[in-house]
């Protein structure tokens with residue numbers, strides 16, 4: 307503990323005259339302990355998702371279908387019903403669960419490698435069919451769990467384990483902007499892209515998630531929220547520079563904002 | 576002489592902190608700073624200086640769930656100006 311007299315004691319709650327407004331984790335968390343890297347955006351996104359479920363009072367009806375990536379290790383923290391899908395297959399598993407239990411809130415939790423590489427057809431067909439589920443993408447532009455290699459969403463110029471000089475369109479091809487692509491499909495009712503690189507970004511992610519869940523509960527068809535998350539380990543940047551890297555490198559290509567609302571494309575302002 | 580108004584405060588779990596520093600620039604009144612000391616895992620952790628508003632921005636961006644946020648019923652005013 308610092309001996310600086312200005313430092314306020316924060317080991318225990320204030321004795322009186324104050325009320326707790328927010329706890330360490332979401333009320334829908336069983337624990338706050340996890341082994342993801344320092345500065346990782348995935349636990350921040352998870353909290354935004356749980357906060358949205360809690361705000362809409364949908365915890366008792368929620369079923370999450372989880373893909374495979376670093377975020378899969380967070381499932382032990384989540385106090386909701388969950389199904390573990392095979393790599394990339396979560397949209398189809400969610401389709402089945404929703405058809406059997408139409409009153410449930412069905413969401414998937416997937417990474418960019420999981421959704422846009424390994425299971426691209428799944429999410430496209432689910433959107434085109436207008437399945438009444440919400441797919442959530444945690445996009446960090448790398449296969450985080452298996453060592454930080456390039457994915458289909460890695461932006462041009464981005465350094466990864468197998469694009470050390472930066473992704474080169476001539477050699478590696480172009481990134482897939484999945485939210486933009488899905489927004490063009492008739493079965494998609496709500497499509498948005500958020501980030502967790504600062505507090506206003508997290509608040510926006512929560513708002514978009516709530517709108518997506520509300521759209522599903524109203525039966526408006528497929529809904530999709532992409533969340534850009536920091537992966538300082540895979541990006542080769544210090545943790546404190548992760549948010550700036552997301553904003554400077556990923557967000558200009560995977561642009562933030564709502565793309566589709568109430569089944570109509572939103573024109574960028 | 577103007578005092579520092581304190582509208583909120585925190586409990587910080589410094590032991591769980593992984594020292595990423597994401598909370599430091601997230602704090603609008605800039606009243607968080609990293610410690611000189613290290614926790615049991617070898618990481619510096621945030622310390623709170625006077626002036627917290629209880630806004631919860633630090634909690635929103637922390638990947639390791641290290642913050643609990645409190646709001647005072649009545650703001651506390653520390654005399655002596657901004658440290």
Ligand SMILES: Cc1ncc(C[n+]2csc(CCOP(=O)(O)OP(=O)(O)O)c2C)c(N)n1
Pocket residue numbers: 374375376377393416417418419420421444446448449450451452457
């Ligand atoms: C069928 C199959 N192929 C490959 C793997 C190995 N694998 C596990 S996690 C992962 C990367 C996932 O990357 P992403 O979806 O972007 O999630 P992140 O770790 O970045 O959050 C891969 C390739 C697997 N588990 N199953």
Ligand code: SF4
Pocket residue numbers: 342343344345346347348376446450451536537538539540
């Ligand atoms: S490798 Fe990246 S995505 Fe995986 S835990 Fe570390 S920072 Fe997070």
Ligand code: SF4
Pocket residue numbers: 583584585601602603604605606607623626627628629630631632633634644
């Ligand atoms: S609650 Fe707000 S004002 Fe207080 S330390 Fe956290 S970010 Fe700063």
Ligand code: SF4
Pocket residue numbers: 345591592593594595596597598599620621636637638639640641
């Ligand atoms: S954001 Fe959380 S884990 Fe990172 S330095 Fe601040 S308290 Fe520690």
Ligand SMILES: [Mg+2]
Pocket residue numbers: 375417418419444445446447448449450457
């Ligand atoms: Mg990834």
